[in-house]
Amino acid sequence: MRSRDFELSIMYNQIQLKDIIEKAISGLSYNTEAEKLIEPVKYVLSIGGKRLRPVITLMACNMFSDKTDEAVMPAVGIEIFHNFTLVHDDIMDNAPLRRSLPTVHTKWNMNQAVLSGDVMAFIANDCFLQTPARCMTEVFRIFNKAAIEVCVGQQLDMDFEKAAAVTQNDYLKMIRLKTAVLIAASARIGAVIGGANEKDSEFLYNFGLNLGIAFQLQDDLLDIYGDTNVFGKIVGGDVMANKKTFLFVKAMETAAWKQQSRLHELFTMINPEPHAKVKEVMKIYEELNVKEAAGKMAKDYVKKAFGYLEKTSVAPERKQELTELANTMIGREK
Amino acid sequence: MRSRDFELSIMYNQIQLKDIIEKAISGLSYNTEAEKLIEPVKYVLSIGGKRLRPVITLMACNMFSDKTDEAVMPAVGIEIFHNFTLVHDDIMDNAPLRRSLPTVHTKWNMNQAVLSGDVMAFIANDCFLQTPARCMTEVFRIFNKAAIEVCVGQQLDMDFEKAAAVTQNDYLKMIRLKTAVLIAASARIGAVIGGANEKDSEFLYNFGLNLGIAFQLQDDLLDIYGDTNVFGKIVGGDVMANKKTFLFVKAMETAAWKQQSRLHELFTMINPEPHAKVKEVMKIYEELNVKEAAGKMAKDYVKKAFGYLEKTSVAPERKQELTELANTMIGREK
Numbered sequence: 279m280r281s282r283d284f285e286l287s288i289m290y291n292q293i294q295l296k297d298i299i300e301k302a303i304s305g306l307s308y309n310t311e312a313e314k315l316i317e318p319v320k321y322v323l324s325i326g327g328k329r330l331r332p333v334i335t336l337m338a339c340n341m342f343s344d345k346t347d348e349a350v351m352p353a354v355g356i357e358i359f360h361n362f363t364l365v366h367d368d369i370m371d372n373a374p375l376r377r378s379l380p381t382v383h384t385k386w387n388m389n390q391a392v393l394s395g396d397v398m399a400f401i402a403n404d405c406f407l408q409t410p411a412r413c414m415t416e417v418f419r420i421f422n423k424a425a426i427e428v429c430v431g432q433q434l435d436m437d438f439e440k441a442a443a444v445t446q447n448d449y450l451k452m453i454r455l456k457t458a459v460l461i462a463a464s465a466r467i468g469a470v471i472g473g474a475n476e477k478d479s480e481f482l483y484n485f486g487l488n489l490g491i492a493f494q495l496q497d498d499l500l501d502i503y504g505d506t507n508v509f510g511k512i513v514g515g516d517v518m519a520n521k522k523t524f525l526f527v528k529a530m531e532t533a534a535w536k537q538q539s540r541l542h543e544l545f546t547m548i549n550p551e552p553h554a555k556v557k558e559v560m561k562i563y564e565e566l567n568v569k570e571a572a573g574k575m576a577k578d579y580v581k582k583a584f585g586y587l588e589k590t591s592v593a594p595e596r597k598q599e600l601t602e603l604a605n606t607m608i609g610r611e612k
Numbered sequence: 613m614r615s616r617d618f619e620l621s622i623m624y625n626q627i628q629l630k631d632i633i634e635k636a637i638s639g640l641s642y643n644t645e646a647e648k649l650i651e652p653v654k655y656v657l658s659i660g661g662k663r664l665r666p667v668i669t670l671m672a673c674n675m676f677s678d679k680t681d682e683a684v685m686p687a688v689g690i691e692i693f694h695n696f697t698l699v700h701d702d703i704m705d706n707a708p709l710r711r712s713l714p715t716v717h718t719k720w721n722m723n724q725a726v727l728s729g730d731v732m733a734f735i736a737n738d739c740f741l742q743t744p745a746r747c748m749t750e751v752f753r754i755f756n757k758a759a760i761e762v763c764v765g766q767q768l769d770m771d772f773e774k775a776a777a778v779t780q781n782d783y784l785k786m787i788r789l790k791t792a793v794l795i796a797a798s799a800r801i802g803a804v805i806g807g808a809n810e811k812d813s814e815f816l817y818n819f820g821l822n823l824g825i826a827f828q829l830q831d832d833l834l835d836i837y838g839d840t841n842v843f844g845k846i847v848g849g850d851v852m853a854n855k856k857t858f859l860f861v862k863a864m865e866t867a868a869w870k871q872q873s874r875l876h877e878l879f880t881m882i883n884p885e886p887h888a889k890v891k892e893v894m895k896i897y898e899e900l901n902v903k904e905a906a907g908k909m910a911k912d913y914v915k916k917a918f919g920y921l922e923k924t925s926v927a928p929e930r931k932q933e934l935t936e937l938a939n940t941m942i943g944r945e946k
Contacts, residue, residue: 309760309761311764311768311785311789312764312767312768312771314767314771315763315764315767366726366727369723369726370723370726370727389703389704389770390770392700392703392704392726393700393704393763393766393767393770395730396700396729396730396733397760397763397764399730399733399734400756400759400760400763401760403737403752403756403759404756404760407749407752407753407756414748414749415741415745415748418737418741418752419741422734422737422738422741425734425737426643426731426734426735426738427643429649429730429731429734430643430645430646430649430731432727433646433648433649433727434645434646436723436724436727437646437648451645455645
């Protein structure tokens with residue numbers, strides 16, 4: 279008999295699950311034959327963040343089972359993998375800061391960031407190898423498929439920097455691979471460990487996939503329209519860095535020739551005055567209603583995500599925590 | 613009944629097994645949503661080399677079983693992992709050439725080498741996920757432990773560049789981790805898939821470990837004393853690059869103060885005349901008999917390796933191929 283058949287089942291909330299993840303991360307033991315290799319790993323993992331992905335794994339597991347402890351190590355594996363991608367992406371983006379602190383290649387050096395990043399990929403493997411035996415291969419396959427797709431997504435993102443034109447569909451494909459598939463895999467892995475059937479784990483995957491796309495669209499919006507004090511980033515950071523976000527791609531697709539060429543000019547300018555640039559770009563975005571378009575699209579993906587959650591064959595009260603988390607992810611100001 | 617009980621068992625030789633590996637590598641199918649990501653992967657894997665590690669896996673499997681096909685994908689995984697480390701090591705070493713061809717970061721760029729390297733780690737995972745279910749977790753754990761150790765070894769190697777003094781023991785530890793553990797894991801993984809018992813797979817591991825150390829010592833020797841035409845490298849390349857090889861470490865340990873400080877001078881000189889430098893270093897090495905010391909040490913490790921092979925509980929004729937391979941690895945001129 280599944281635990282969900284009991285009324286007195288244990289449902290953990292976001293704070294409790296984040297705490298479980300934090301404890302598991304700080305309790306990790308490393309091979310210490312080369313302290314220098316592990317120092318940046320500890321640094322990156324201690325900076326924290328919201329631990330959204332592992333919390334989603336635990337919540338998805340908890341939907342189907344009370345034994346969330348079985349999902350802790352794979353959840354930690356996902357978080358370590360995620361941080362591995364951040365370390366290497368920051369090299370590729372030449373980013374000096376992440377969460378207001380120096381990136382690994384800035385604090386140490388490029389070689390150290392490559393190598394300490396690398397070892398994180400294998401530490402993540404180690405975590406997945408601690409999945410309960412009955413579903414280890416399945417869980418590892420779900421993770422590894424996502425890991426390869428995340429690399430493909432990063433490649434598409436790099437290609438976009440040099441691409442003459444990027445369509446809305448190109449962009450959505452890129453964020454699906456770079457961001458959404460890992461959130462999808464996080465949810466599915468939790469479901470599988472929790473004992474969900476094939477259909478339900480597929481639903482959880484699609485829930486995570488659509489949520490992940492909405493999450494990234496929201497991120498693009500917050501860059502320009504977020505409250506700096508809350509969001510902790512510079513307003514228009516993406517614009518200053520000439521990043522082709524959804525807003526830019528949508529604007530280029532919608533714009534008349536004149537606006538289009540001005541946007542192109544602004545995004546290829548050498549040493550522009552940053553605030554004037556952001557202001558002008560914002561004005562064009564306003565004329566083209568791209569904020570509304572992005573907001574509507576994000577809402578549509580959220581709706582799709584919740585549609586999949588609804589279809590899942592567990593009692594509504596077991597969906598509550600994941601529903602709340604998804605709402606804070608999308609309605610988030612930071 | 614194990615196949616090794618039959619007299620008509622199938623023993624494949626090195627050429628046949630290398631051919632199986634080549635076919636498996638060229639038969640790999642990749643996610644092609646980002647051709648640019650995979651191009652460098654194909655490039656690196658097509659350059660070839662001796663495929664020593666996967667051949668060792670197949671040979672070790674073949675010692676215990678005729679079903680070497682079960683070991684092909686994990687063997688390919690080891691080769692892909694090995695090539696992943698080469699791509700990232702070449703970034704860290706700033707190496708323009710590998711096997712006389714441009715390295716990935718030279719032919720493409722640094723970011724591409726980081727990312728295409730990364731995806732190779734997950735493609736290797738994919739190969740390990742195709743290990744027969746009965747021993748998948750065990751095989752994956754052996755691999756992953758080695759993978760983490762290889763990163764530790766690379767860290768030690770990087771640390772040595774800046775270290776004031778490196779002892780013989782430091783050096784041996786470094787090559788054990790950077791080079792030997794992967795050869796050890798290659799042998800053990802083959803044995804496990806072939807159905808070896810715990811003791812025999814341990815023997816195979818130690819066979820590979822000692823062989824790997826001997827192999828690296830030999831590599832250090834060949835850099836200076838190899839025949840350039842056969843070996844395909846510049847004589848004294850390590851000396852020119854100020855690499856702290858076994859020869860250098862041994863020389864520094866044995867040398868009197870005067871030679872020691874001259875060696876130190878030579879290895880920290882800015883823009884030396886390369887041939888004069890190599891010639892002078894070789895003269896000091898000769899005075900200190902480091903060639904003989906390295907040769908003797910390599911032989912000792914080979915002897916230890918063969919000792920473990922002898923202990924393995926299979927008929928002598930089943931050890932023949934691995935014995936021959938080990939001999940060519942150590943007696944190799946290239």
